[in-house]
Amino acid sequence: MTDQEYDIIVYGATSFVGQIMTRYMHEQFADGSIRWAIAGRSQSKLEALSHDIGLSDIEILVADASDEDALKTMCGRGKVVISTVGPYALYGDTLVKVCAESGTHYCDLTGEPQWIRKMQQRYAEAAQESGALIVHCCGFDSIPSDLGVHFLQKQALETFGQPCSKINMRVAKLKGGASGGTIASIINMVKEAAGDADLRRQLQDPYSLCPPDHGFSAQQRDVKMAYDDEYDSWIAPFVMAAINTRVVHRSNALTNNSYGVDFLYEEAMVTGKDGKGKRMARATAWGMNLFMVGLALPPVRWLLENYILPKPGEGPSEKEQLEGHYDLVFLGATAAGDQIKCRVTGDRDPGYGSTAKMLAQAAACLAQDMPADAKGGFWTPASILGDKLIERLRKHAGLTFDLE
Structure with missing residues (x-):
């Protein structure tokens, strides 16, 4: 994958979880360690969120969840896309398709097993060919x-x-x-x-x-x-x-x-x-x-x-x-x-304050911690992010992992 303009694009930034996560990322990555942008279907809502939080240096990208061409343009600018646009079974298919085919890494917070299975069946081969790492369930579930x-x-x-x-x-x-x-x-x-x-x-x-x-x-x-x-x-x-x-x-x-x-x-x-x-x-x-x-x-x-x-x-x-x-x-x-x-x-x-931090750190892990030979496909948090994500969650997301 070639160098992209942004490490992370937050798609669905104006959703309930998206707003929490955007505030967290504004604080967490204020040092410029992550280059990121916010995205969604409504320019006005994204502008209102940006103004409310004070995202003066964070770019706004507009793309509807059903507009494949707009999503391709958006994904072409980012290494990793976070999606908070659910229910994913209703609104998530096209973005997963575009990421899998374009080699853009992807993570979300879905808990919809029937949809995950459908995405695996449809786009696993494309992700393997493009090198895209697709990681569902990056919130409290699971x-x-x-x-x-x-x-x-x-x-x-x-x-x-x-x-x-x-x-x-x-x-x-x-x-x-x-x-x-x-x-x-x-x-x-x-x-x-x-x-x-x-x-x-x-x-x-x-x-x-x-x-x-x-x-x-x-x-x-x-x-x-x-x-x-x-x-x-x-x-x-x-x-x-x-x-x-x-x-x-x-x-x-x-x-x-x-x-x-x-x-x-x-x-x-x-x-x-x-x-x-x-x-x-x-x-x-x-x-x-x-x-x-x-x-x-x-x-x-x-x-x-x-x-x-x-x-x-x-x-x-x-x-x-x-x-x-x-x-x-x-x-x-x-x-x-x-x-x-x-x-x-x-x-x-768990479902919102903590999920927002976990999802942001999962995306950061995909953007910065993956080995060059990581194989594209549909992964789980443990199977592709593993110890590297645990380290990030301990340091930056308020989680503990302790042996009793």
Whole structure:
């Protein structure tokens, strides 16, 4: 890839996450270490954002998500494009196509497995030929999970000489709100699945994002309400597990089955060991089921969309973002029975304050830290960014990765 005018182009800078990330990048890269620009479909909104933040030396690029020629022109000026324009299944196809074909690196914060799989099937060959590194899921879903497993497996190899054959991630603490963009992505995925039996089967497959020849057959546990003896607490399903587990298994496949062909991985929320914890686990499990059933029923979905759920562009306040945090515990065991544990924490609202920082650092990693012989294709955070991104997140994004 030839030298480009910009290291990073933030596409969708006026979205909810895009605005948070633009402010962060303005502070983080004020020293000129990263050359960047903001982009989107509305010149006036981009100008208003630039004025509000004070981006006097940051260029504005205009391109609609459906305008392939405009996106080609935009991508031709940047080494890496960050996309925050979701739901990606509705608005993301053309940009991925252009990046894959042009050799422009790409990262986003999608959590839509059905769309990721479609992009892999359509554009993997083009990315391999052009050298483009395409990395989905660079937000709370799924960097903490993917890199947490990567970190623990590296520690297990150094300590025991073999990887963990099983890792359970437990959400010990989580404080943060959901935005309308995330809700819109979930609603769109449910709409797609409601009329497509093949898609419903695909969404049940823990290996749906792995290469077709992955060869994995281990039966992964579908976590429901249960008592976890290892953690000594009641647990409940974790809403992000549906995407996180699939990304982790793809990382295993892309690193030559470095976690093992029978690797087991699951995620759950910790609710407490007493009666209150049991009731909370039951309420969480039932609540998630009822929510998904409600979204599948058109009249209920209409009511939720129009009167209850946040709309695109809405999300947690700045105060809520600053007060948010998360604490994830990874419990690993090798085939020989050796046990190891690590903890990953973040200092902001997971879906927005922390996601914005993770996504920006993932893009910086793609722009500056990749070896010259990195092979183009569809990667995961752990399989292509790995230790280099962990180092950036520790230094600049408020994350910790610590062995317990």
